[in-house]
Amino acid sequence: MNQESHNASPAGDGTPPRFRPVPWTALETPQDVELWIDEHNQSLQEHIGPQETGYGVCFSLAAGGNIYMQTSGDAVVLDVESDAQWVAPLIVAATGGVEPAGQLWVLPEDRLVQLIIGLSSLVASTILVSGHKFSSRNRKMSA
Template sequence: MQDNKEPPRFRPVPWSGLETPADVELWIAEHNLSMQENIGPQETGYGVCFTLAEGGEIYMQTTQDGALILDVTPEAAWIAPLIMAAARIDEAPQGSTWVLPDDKLIQLMIGLSGLIASSMLVVGHNFGLRRRMGAW
């Protein structure tokens, strides 16, 4: 946990669009390296927060058991049809937490890319699932 008197540990980074699967794979590799360098082994609830240009945030985490967890804030609920199309699913979940197979990551990132304003590493986020620990 971060002390409120300390400056923020992570800061938003302006987003550069991802247009191809190779772009997404490069972003994943860079993101993995950044997480390895900046996230301690005892920390949980880590992932990335995407701030959407049109409002709201999506918190994303991958798990060791092959799931992609999205926590969509109420202000970003408008993004549900895009997530459904990218993941090729027929229904949105009842709550704000989406659980998708991690093989949907590339399609999802290409679909979301043009809508993201910034990204930021996060730790200690409750991804809506008990006892889940993030792993990229």
């Protein structure tokens, strides 16, 4: 895991990281997902400063790999690390999206609930992130 993305102590001085992984509880209904989204947004508002960029959540998958997710008013951006590419068919099936050539997915914001339900049984833990390099190059909608 990229320590900068998890906002470990930048000085490497042994101070504890700002964010800690949270064990995942599977979400089964759209209402469960909406509640998780509300709690996640509240956590971001409480813990991320206005000057920070590259913030979102990292989903650590139980079978291996990480997916970094950032939402904006109109899009869900996923950075699917190479060791998590195995989950691409599920993302396509859950969201109706099209697999991109690289690891950066850009999906319409209205697909967020379906995405979380689709990924839910595969997630081991989540952690808030700050400073992740979500690329804005070639940002085209994948659906």
